[in-house]
Each structure stands twice: as structure tokens, then as C-alpha cells.
Amino acid sequence: MSLRHLSRTCQAFGATLLLLLGPSAAHAAAPAAGTSGTSVAPVTAITLDATKPGLTFDGVGAISGGGGNSRLLADYPEPQRSQLLDYLFKPGYGASLQVLKLEIGGDTNSTDGAEPSIEHTKGTVDCNQGYEWWLAEQAQARNPDIKFYGLTWGAPGWIGNTGSGGNFWSQDTVDYLMSWMGCAAQHHLNVSYLGGWNERGFNAAWYENLKSALVSHGYAATKVVAADDTWAVADAMATDPAFKNAVDVVGVHYPCGYMSNFSSCPSTANARALGKPLWASENGSEDANDGAGAVARGINRDYLDGKMTSFINWPVIAALYPNLYFSTDGMSIANQPWSGNYTIGKTTWVTAHTTQFAKPGWHYIDSAGGYLGGARTNGSYVTLKSTDNSDYSTVIETMDATAAQSASFTVTGGLSTGQVHVWSTDLTSTNPANWFVHTQDLTPVNGRYALTLQPGRVYTVTTTSGQGKGTATPPATAPLGLPYADDFETPATTTSPKYFTDMNGAFRTAACGGGRTGTCLSQMAPTTPIRWTDEKYDAPYTMMGDGSWSNYTVTADALFEQSSTVELLGRVNQQGRNNNGLNAYHLRVSDTGAWSIDRSDTSWNFTTLAAGSTTSPLGTGTWHTLALSMQNSTLTASIDGVAVGSATDGAFTNGQAGLGVTDYRTDQFDNFALTPGTPTTHTGPITSALPGKCADASDPTAVQLWDCDGGAAQIWTRTNGTLTHDGKCLDVTGQGTANGTPVELWACNGGANQQWTPQSDGTLKSTQSGRCLDDPAAATANGTRLEIWDCNGGANQRWTLP
Template sequence: MRGSLRVPSSPGRTLRRVAVAASLLLSGALVAGQAATPAMAVAPAASAPTPAASSTPITVDGTKPGLTFDGVGAISGGGGNSRLLVDYPEPQRSQLLDYLFKPGYGADLQVLKLEIGGDTNSTDGAEPSIEHTKGTVDCNQGYEWWLAAQAKARNPNIKFYGLAWGAPGWIGNTGSGGNFWSQDTIDYLMDWMGCAGKHNLGISYLGGWNERGYDKGWYENLKSTLVSRGYGATKVVAADSDWSVADDMAADPAFKNAVDIVGVHYPCGYLGSFSSCPSTANAQSLGKPLWASENGSEDANDGAASVARAINRDYIDGKMTSFINWPVIAALYPNLFFSTDGMSIANQPWSGNYSIGKTTWVTAHTTQFTQPGWKYIDSADGYLGGDRANGSYVTLKSPNNRDYSTVIETMDATAPQTAKFSVTGGLSTGKVHLWATNLNSTNPADWFVHQQDLTPVNGSYTLALQSGYVYTVSTTSGQGKGTATAPASAPLQLPYADDFETPATTTSPKYFTDMNGAFQTVHCGGGRSGSCLRQMAPTTPIRWTDEPYGAPYTIMGDGSWSNYTVSADTMFEQSSTIELLGRVNQQGRNNNGLNAYHLRVSDTGAWSIVKSDTSWKFATLASGTTSAPLGTGHWHAVSLSMQNTTLTATIDGVTVGSATDGSFTNGQAGLGLTGYQTDQFDNFALTPGTPSNHTGPITSGLPGKCVDDNGDSAVNGTAVQLWDCNGGNSQVWTWSNGTLTHDGKCLDVTGAATVNGSQVELWDCNGGANQQWTPQADGTLKGTQSGRCLDDPAAASTNGTRLEIWDCNGGTNQQWKLP
């Protein structure tokens, strides 16, 4: 998982991979002795002779051995990545769930790995514990139970896998901090298993502590406890880290017997191409299943090629029989670090907008054509032409030794190829079905397409393969591609209020996503009737992330909000300090900082307006003390107003102070505390301030360059480009409430696209999130819908360079000074 051991990608980018403009042949087939019959042919762009295609013979022999396939899955957890999914309206929520879990519709996931919540940040958020204090178990905490139930309703055969990233603070607590490798943890896991049973969910696999090593005796105890408590069918996975666990298993029979599955993270490397996926000799000698129990951390679209390689190559290179992608979906806010990773992107529950990523369809090429329990055919697995640069192929057969499916990827091939199949050994020699995904294309119509059906002649047929594709050829049927479409994106409008009286689908209030701690709706205290929001974790948890400031807070809303007031009632249960957060902007990786303003108010009456940055450096902008202490057990009204650069603090209707600061112009709102106390909030409200307009040029980080409207045109679709700053009307822009306009038209991401390289243009203003932009403290301008930044391709300085969106990296070519 994306912790401190990971190396972030390069902060800049100087080269670009250019997408293939057109392919010569989408896919085709040769029936023995006949000419090729392509599904679609496109004339070549040039008249140069086409090189002869290399050919790979593939003998699919049902008598040949191979290991048992354990399925392809994904992870919900490791940091709040699924949080917003539960708050989506219908029918969009069901559509997203269908794309994830419904057989013959989308990703058709076969394994769902669930975070066992620990009240602590585990990448892009915190998952609540079922047991904040020892002995008090609440099996309705969080949203993982809901998600698992939805997955099971769509696919009753799906397998569930539990793993902890952190744990509540009472576990192994000896007075000097918690100890995960303790009997308390095993007891806690048994309580979690009991909750799973109450939700009618069987847990097939259980791990230890995500990416934090292992304790051999602890795993032996875990195994014996599972058996003694009636969970003997649950298999133990160790150690959700690296291959060193296999070395200890090989040397220690008791440890080896306690572990059923060796689960390793990122065996193909972290990020990158996933072109080589080895295991170790010790691991393969154990006779245990080897899993890539976490892989991915890749963008829903741009990472699809890497995932395509890894699903095949995990088995070819390392004999790993399960691939589990992190995460299952990017249902989290765009200002969080890994906001576009997963099968799909769903970050606007208020509008219902979402996008289905290429990774969904790359995954479907395996999951829709196989099932756990099928077996690989080792003699029909390998690299095309014996060269990994040409691509890879794996073949699996059904338990009845009749059906088979072969998955081929040609991610790195530079020329067309053919694969010549010969089927024997009892497997069906009847009709096969061919499906293909063109990963060079940004058009969803080119992803997961049924090409044609082929009838082998004497068990033989030939496929024509193009570069940059994933293919599946299979004797199975029942595959399909979901047809649901999402509504247009739109900002969350102000005013907005939540009195916490309307029950949400889970114990978390709608749209709030916890970053540390656990904020839950409960019966109000302090003599107030109804429901209130309470921070439930009373002690510092056993943490997974290493941020220097780990206090509880929860955020919500639209990053394009600018001038507004955030207010709430609060009640101190004990001596403590609460926070209202405003203009919450970019969060640092693994919660290692936050661009935001904080109004802090203590039970003593001390208050301060503070700003933080993405390394958790705090600066006090104003402070003071009320005329009398606020005390505990009583309700008080607090508010933080942000109007342009003026920040104003109010307590119980009295303005107590103000500050001037222009560091953050836009962002979400939130609630928090400066420590692990159990204070309460009620009547959360956001009211809009006065819109402010600023007009002038947008200058680039590249000297002398400005954002320019091509030809000073007001026609929809006009290109937005880079040009020498000249003071002309074509370079006059107005910045207001998250939008940039020129001559009455908005700066718009073409077609509401979200992938890297999507161009920007002028279009009628419609309030869509693809027209909303959030300035970041590092000078970048982030798109609300895509989570990507306005970008000058490859830092070009040529006049007329068309601007686009790209992963935010803070480079000079993404630096913009607004009017």
C-alpha cells in the first residue's frame, strides 16, 4: 500500500507517449486454409510496406498441468477509497456496483478485500473500527459491510478477504502505546469475524497487518484461534508485504503450517509498467498458493496497460494465482493524493456523475471468461514469440476439462503478430468467441468489444494481433458490457446544511469522509434531543501512516467553493479543542499535510485562526480568548467566514477576531479536533459569501507565456492555447467562484474527459465539474471533475501549443498565476 516506503513518481515530466492515431487492423482470425477475416480494417496512414507479422504457436492441451486459479479481485480500504460510493443516488449507485461486481457486465470481480477499520488513516482516509473501546462492539460501523453485501447480492460466489491497516488504541496497550502483535489483536479480529457472520458474510481469507512485517508466533496463534472459534475454513494470508515471509516459512515448519497463502504486494514493482513479476525459489518451493495480494496503485485509465501485463505476468513469471488491485474504485475526493486510482472514478455523489475506467475492461478480459477453481495450462502460457516485448498470453481451463479461455496482451508490441492455436486433450474444439480492447484508444466504444465468433478447423485457428490490445478467446458465453451512462457533472451548490437528523445509508453522515478518527451520528448529549455527530475514538490508534500530525478530522464538499461561511454547534465532552475547517485544498500523500484554514476553539475559551500546508506546518494568523471559559457539557455556536482574503471567527454570535491571508482561495469544509477526544457537533451549515471577480491574464510558469483564446473567438470548441503574453483581449480572463471565463465562455475540459492528455477549450458555461478549477498552493490549477491539473504539454514554449489536463506534478508547465 502507498505508505512511506513507496517512492513517489517523478515530480516533472518532459516526454510524452503519443497515442497511436489509428490501428491498421482491430483484430482478425484465420480459419485453417482460409484468408484472414478482420473484424474491422482501417487503411494505413502511410504507404510504406507492412512488415511480416511474427507468429506464435499455442497448443491448448487439456491434459497438461497448471496451478489452480484463485481469482482477480480488488481492495476496498487502505484509505477511504470507496467512501463516496455509498452516498451516490440511485440509479447511479447500483450502476457503479454492477460495473464492479455483476457477472457479464463489467469488472466481474471475484475477490473483494476489505479493510478491517482501525480509526486511523490508511492512505486517503480512515475506516471506523467496530470496537473503539474494548468490549463494546458495534457491528454496524462503517460502509464495508454494506459494500460486501452489495457485492455478494450481485455475485454470490465472490470471496471476501479481511486485512487490518491499523487498530484502535486499546489494543495491546501497556501504557506506552499499542502493540499490534498481541492477543488483543487476535481477539479483535475474532470480534470482526463475528460481525461478518451477523451480516451473513463468510470470510474466506484473513491477513495480519498490512505492509508492517510479521510475527511468526502471532500467525501461529491466529491460525489456532480461527480453528478453535469455528473459522477453520478461513485461510490465513501472510504477510501482505514482501517475499521474505516465504524464507521464514521454508525454515520454520510451524510457521509454514500456520500460513495457507503467501500474499505479496507489488511483485511487479511499485508503479511503472509491471513488465516483470517474479517470485522467489523459496516461495515456489512451499507448495502454497502465491498471490499478488495487492497490486495496482494505478490510474483508472492510464494504468490499464500495466494491469493488463500484471494479471498475465504474475502467473507466467512468478506462479502467482491471484491478482488483487488497489483500490476497487476511486470514490473519494479529487484533492486526495490517489484520487484517480481504481477500476472507475466516482467523486461526485451529489450529481451522480462517474466514469468507468479502462482498468475495468482490462480486468473483465480475465474475470468474465474464468472462475476461481479453473486451472492454468502451463504449456499454453508464455510470451509471444518468446519475447516479453511482444506481449504475453495465459490459458485457463474449466474443471470439466471442456471450456478454456486464453488472455493475450500486446502492450509493448511494435508490429502486428499472429497466434496459431491448436486445441487438443479433451478441450472443446467448437466455436470460440473473440473479445478485444484497444488500449491505444480513448473512446470507450473500443474497449471490451465482441469481435467475432470463430469455428476452428480440425481444432486449429489463427488470430491476428495488433499492438496495444488485450484479447480474450474463449469457448464460454455470457459475457457482456454494461450500457449504463452517468449524468453530467455539476458542483455542489451552496447553501448546504446537515443537522444529522436524516439517517444516511451508514453511520457516517452524507458526504463526510474521515481522515483520522471516526465521526459517527449518535444521540446528542448536553441536554440536546435528536442526533449529533460525535468523534468516537477516545485514544490514539495504532497507526499505519506516519504523518507528524495525526489528529481526527473529517471533510466534505466541493473543492471549487471560494467565499463562504462554515458553522456548527459544538459541545465539549472533556477538556479539548475543536476545529472548523475551511477552504480545504490539496492533501499531502498519506495525509502528510493539508492546505486549509482552521478555526480552533477550546473549552477554556482560547481560539485561533490557523493555516496548515501539505507538510503539516501550522501558522497562527490570529488568536485570542473569550471573556469567559466555554466549559464542558454545554453547546456553543462557532463559525469561520472566508471572504476573499479576510477570515473571520465568531463564537456564540460574537465576532472574536479576524485575519488576512490569501494562501488558499478555494476548497472544501470540515470538522475536527486537535486530539483524540469524543466531542460532538450539530447543525453543520455552509452559507455562500459574496462572489468576487478578478479579471486579467493567466500567466504561465514559463517566462513570457500566457493562456490564450485562439483567435479571440467565442465559438464553442475554440482551442485554449499557450501564447506570448501580449496584453490583447484574447488573453483576458475572469476568475470567479472556481470558473475561468473569456468573452462569456468557460474554460472547459473537452467532452468532460478525465484521462491524461484531454484538451481544454471554450464552451458555454453550464456549471459542470469539468468547468470547475481549484487553485492549489503550489500554483497549479486542478480540475474538479478529473483531479488533474491544467498542463502545457511537455513544457512546450511554442505559440499555439494546445493546453490539456495531466496528473498534477507541480512542474513549471503546470504553474499558473490567476488574475
């Protein structure tokens, strides 16, 4: 971890534009103003010539799906929901995304959640399932030119059902996709691109059938993308003419390396020889702030290294709960729909440096792209020209540069020699005022001008206009207070009830059964889907709420529609990657009357803490009221108002609530309620796993690491999810969410940046950001200021709380 902090010593510099008065001026570029003595690399000469060749630009986009990452966006209040949508899709405002890739739901987990299928059982199509249709409609309303791209991660279990798990590469799947295309048409959405099975290889004959089906169903204009996996598909297409003819776009994932810095983004000779568009059809998986530099490199270098003409970021937004694995990836972070709080990430602005200055259909100018000074470490640049060969935009990144770079521009071949506008984002700065800034306008002299480029920045030099930076600001964070209740009678924005996010299965509001009137929550998927993840426990469950909740009771009515077991979840804490485990308590109740209180962990190991049975079976077709009460370490189970048993366990002290079914059964729930327990106060030190070190508040504001001395400055009070010292709260400074944001003492205000969720491994997670309280680089020096950082379970992130 020590290397990560070196970047903090980098100094921010401004950029100086040098207007060239003659041909020789390019060889005499001066250092930037105010940076006396700063070395400047040799000049990179860039000729912008509209007559030179280049491939067609297909746009920069992002993915909604691959696991529930957009789920909470629909539940945001206005005006914050519209603000977030504007920052994503509105031209000239934020990311201005040009492609939106949509998950075709399959009732199964596909990274950080499950998205519902339109056809849980064969022949019954419901075009209103889920929230992707809503999101696509919102995107199209803001940008009528946006392109939609559909892709499947998992699929309902009836598809190709020749045995366990079904068969994705079947005619059933092709038919299913045609039904999905029909639903898109019902929602007035034109799908421009359609893929196969995400990251699961390819079947050439299946793609040929898909192409034929699109044509025969009237969707001939929809282009087929294959195979949303590796370059191996290009090798197969090179030797199979029928397969090649069926595929319009070669889409690969992470050509720059997975979760890397995206410094090298090659394709293959076979792929380039196909004469088809090559796309990075999934890239990203990067933090909304800390990953912006990688995205800036990737958008440029995909084309420079591999001639890829589209960069599609995963995911579009981190509108998901902080206890999920990829909780900060995307353009922005929106994990508090009840408060309306959100943060716009740097990734939004590095994306805007391309999307706000070039449109799909423009062309690259190959001769006006490359690496500054001929060295990859200096930075990269690409140039795109308009369809009428008049306007142009050059996008430059200097992520790895250690000194200022100088570039000279010569405009020719019919491109505009008029005024040039320069925009800049300083990624070394944590101040949003330094991101996506219109810095200067200039008029070339004799078609020439120059630019001095400082390290750690993205620049766009353009003749276009109409760009802008959104000015909306969110409200402060706030906890979701208890009591809380949902009788499922009030319609939500989508078919999912407010704040609930499915992890497997498909929970939606529907007419109640069992003789009850009104609307209930029903698990709709009746069979095990064709899965994308490989978790050893894949039963349906849905969860909601605030991770700082501690002592409370979760109650719900349950209807056993068939012989089955339902569950209430409490203190839902960290989820393992791709749902491969969950820190949580479960009250499980069967129609037979058998019940148990169980604890699960992030590897899906279950421990039974208490078990028993009611005196008579509960039976099917009737409603029963279940409750799980958590007060400190005492867990109590109740059925129909009678306490049937209890257990003592202190593994989890905080977390959300949820509902589940232990197998794919279509059971129902109603009258979900959360009631607060008795707040419990604990007082004492916060000790680090590093020997002899404690969290110390002797400074008036900063919280530091210090030798444990038992003094008053090291005494903290823990109440539910807050940690206080002398009446002030442990607070993430400025509601920050980025790695390295310091913590401090601040007046308690109930914000999520003052809420902390203890994890079973000893880490302490910020409710707002999902990052952990961290001792930088495992320092042991007294006075080291504590901060938040990506959770990694290291000794410098493990704490013993009072």
C-alpha cells in the first residue's frame, strides 16, 4: 500500500497556450507560466489534415447491468433523480453517453445483483419487468440519438431445458431475444446492437441463427455483436465465412487488461483483418474517481493500439448499496435514494472530453493520433473530424507524464482554421472546480498554434461549441430512519418495491394470493435460471436499507404457495464478490413448521445458531407473520406473534434487512416492517490491529494514529453506527468518497459520512462510500492521519471497537 500515496506529492500546474507566429516557433516552446524551471519535453508536431484516413467513431458508452448497478437510481427523489440522469445522458451537461448497453435480465445474479426476466415461464411475456426499460426511456428522452445495445448475462431456467441448468446456445434463447426485441419496440426503443452470452464464449451456428431471426422478425438494421469475450472470436470468424457474415461488430472485454491502468490496449492481426468494427464492448470496472485516469488512457489507446472504435464502460453508475463488491464503480456514486445524496465522479468528466466533442459517425484522423514525444509514458492523443470534414477535436491525456509536454498543431486539408476552444480536467486535483474546465480560446495564425500540456490531465482542443458542465448539487447525506414499513400497496417507479434490490430471483409487486386483497411482493422465478455467477448458494433473496442499522426487528407476513422455506434477513453486511457469500443473520421458516436462526459468511458457510419446530405445520396457502429481533448479541425468532427461540451471537452488529426463499419457489411477502430496538452505548478505545496503536482525537479536528495510552483523547462512544468523542462524530471530511479522504471530528448531523458499519473481519466501513477506515501505508508514526481507502482487510484497516 505504501506506493499508492506517492502520487499525493505531485504538484498541480496550469497549462499555457502558445500562439505560433511562424513555422520556427514550435521549436522554441517556453515553460508554462508560473512554473519556472519546469522541464518541457520536445515538441510533438501534430498535423490535422482532413484528407488523411481513419476509421469511423462508434461512440463512448456505458453498461446498465451486469448486476444491478443502476437499481437504486429509479428510487431517487426528484429533482436529484433527474439531475443524475442529466449528468449521464444529457448532451453538453455531463458524461453525455452515446451508447447505453442494457442487460437482458435472467432472474439470476450477474455481479452485484439480479435483473428480472421478461419471461419467467415460457410463453408468458411481461414487457414491464425491471428497470432497464425505464432507464433506456429516460436516456432517450435526453439524447434521442443514443444507441442501445442488448446483452444477456443469465437466462430463465426454461430456456433449452434439456437438463440441469438449461442450454443457452439453443433456439429457445433466440426466440427469447426476439421477444425482448418486441418489448423494446413496445417501449419505443430502437435497439441498434444485440449480443450473445456475456463472457461465456460463442457458438457460431447460434450467431448465424440469431442473425437470421433478426432479419425475419423485421430487425435487419440491428447489428450483431460477438462475442463479448476474448479475441478468440475473431480467429474463428477468420476461418468461417458464414460466422463472419453473421457478425457485424467484434466486441471484446478488457483489451487493456482487467482492472489495470489501461496503458496498453492491443487487438490482434486476425481481428483487424476482418474489416469489421472492433469494440472494447466492456471496459472499466474502475472506481468513479480513482479509475478516471485509466479510463482516460483507455478511450484513446483502444484506438491507437487496437483500432477499436467504441469504448463501453462498466458500469454506467454505482447506484447500489455500499456493502456490494463493486460499490464505487461507474460514472458517479448514488447509494442513498432516501436522502438524495450523490457524487459525480471524475470518470464523468474524462468521458465528457470525448463525448461532448465528437459524435458517432465522425472519423478518426490516424496521422493526427499517437503518443506525445513518441513515448507512451508522456501521454496519448487522438483526433476526430466531423462528417463534413470541417470541425475537429483532439483529445489528449498526460496521465503518466512527469514533465510538461509541448505540442504544435498545423491545420490543413479543409478543416476549420477558426477559433479553437481548450478544455481541461486536472486529475491530480480533488477539487471539482478543476474538472472539465473551459480554459481558453485562441485563433490560429497561419493555421498554427501550440499547447503546453501539464502532467495528470485530460485536454480537448476543439472547433466545436455547445459543451457544458452541469451545476446541480446534491443534498447532504442522511440515514434512513427507523421505524420503516412497506405494505407494497404504493406503486414504485418500477416493478421492484422502493429500496429493494434483488440478489437472485425476481421479486416484484403482484396481486396477493391466499385470499388476501391488495398487492404483495412475489418471487416470480419458478425454476433455477441459466446462471452467470458460480456461487455455491444461489437461492433468491432481496435486501434493502441502511447498513448502519444495529438493534431492530424485521417483520413480514409470508405465504407459502407450495412446500418451501422462506427467510427474513437481518444485519445484512458485506457481500462476497459475485454474491459468493453474505455476512447476515437468517430466520428460516418452512411450511412444515421447522425454523432456524442461521449465520452466513462471505463464503456462504452457514452456521445454525438455534432451531426448532412449531407444534403443528404451518401449511401452504395461508399467511403467517414472521419476525427476527436483534438486540445486541441476542437474536429472537417469532412466528405468528409467539417467540419460538433465541440465540446469542456477536458476529454482526450492523446491517440491512431482507427477504428470501431458500429455493426457486414463488412465495409471497406482505407488511414488511422494521422497528428500532434499544440503542446500546459502548465506551472505550478504538485499537488498531497494528500492535500498540489507537485512534486518537487529541487534535481538535484530525483523527490520528497514536500509541495507546488510555488517555481521554482515545476514549470513544459507539452507539449503533456512530462513533463519537466529546460529543463530536467520526466524520469523513467533506462527505468525500475518494480513496485518501481524511477523517476528522465534526458536529454530529446524522449523515452517512458519519455512519460506520463494523465488518466481521474487523474492518470499519463508511456507510456512504463503502470504503474502510485506513491507516495510510500501515504507518506506525504517531500523528499519522487516518483516512478512508478501498477495503482490503489489512492490519492497518482492522480495528477493535469499544
